[in-house]
Amino acid sequence: MRKICLDYGHGGTDPGAMYKGRRESDDNLRMGTAFAKELRRHGIAVDETRTSDVTVDLRERSAFSNKGTYDYFISVHRNAFKPEMASGAETFISVNGSEKAKNLARGIQRALVDLGFYDRGVKTAKFHVLRETKAPAMLVEIGFIDNTNDNFIFDGKSEEIARGIAKAIIEELGVEYMEEESALKQAVDILAEKGIIGTPEYWVEHAKAGKTVNGEYAATLIERMAAFFMKK
Numbered sequence: 001m002r003k004i005c006l007d008y009g010h011g012g013t014d015p016g017a018m019y020k021g022r023r024e025s026d027d028n029l030r031m032g033t034a035f036a037k038e039l040r041r042h043g044i045a046v047d048e049t050r051t052s053d054v055t056v057d058l059r060e061r062s063a064f065s066n067k068g069t070y071d072y073f074i075s076v077h078r079n080a081f082k083p084e085m086a087s088g089a090e091t092f093i094s095v096n097g098s099e100k101a102k103n104l105a106r107g108i109q110r111a112l113v114d115l116g117f118y119d120r121g122v123k124t125a126k127f128h129v130l131r132e133t134k135a136p137a138m139l140v141e142i143g144f145i146d147n148t149n150d151n152f153i154f155d156g157k158s159e160e161i162a163r164g165i166a167k168a169i170i171e172e173l174g175v176e177y178m179e180e181e182s183a184l185k186q187a188v189d190i191l192a193e194k195g196i197i198g199t200p201e202y203w204v205e206h207a208k209a210g211k212t213v214n215g216e217y218a219a220t221l222i223e224r225m226a227a228f229f230m231k232k
């Protein structure tokens, strides 16, 4: 069974970096639990060093991870420097990090850069959670919390970021990525089943933000729906 240990940085009495009322500990938890969900959807077991806003010190985090056998240990953080002075994503591995760790770190870094973060690269560091964990370990800094544009990407593309990181992990584990059926697809399938929609592919493709739907098709849909309800 494939198994990952996720570590959401800071929490509880330690908010991590802060900027304009925003706390790193919250961002780490929110983003980390989002890609944990994606991993579990693919049958990958995920253990987490915390699942709420509680204090967990560094030694507890590494000890937690070392109790199990994991394919990877991934620590989730956001960076900070001086307000609005630095930006981008970077991923750290241990100074003597394995090739396995390096490969995933590169994959995660690429996913973040593809979504618009400036590429600060894959680097090495002597952080406790990298040094003291047995599993191939990395620490990802998902943009700077004290940079407005990085927060814009973090918030505006949060789902894509979670999916991108999960995809990188899934790929390294050799599991096939499965697209989640969208709510629209499910709704369209229901209408297709009832004979209201004849071309479900058309609606899934066109009935979304930024696209347009043929007026005649929309009129037909409305008429058929009205007819459907009148039957009852």
Ligand SMILES: [Zn+2]
Pocket: 009, 010, 016, 017, 024, 077, 078
């Ligand atoms: Zn941090």
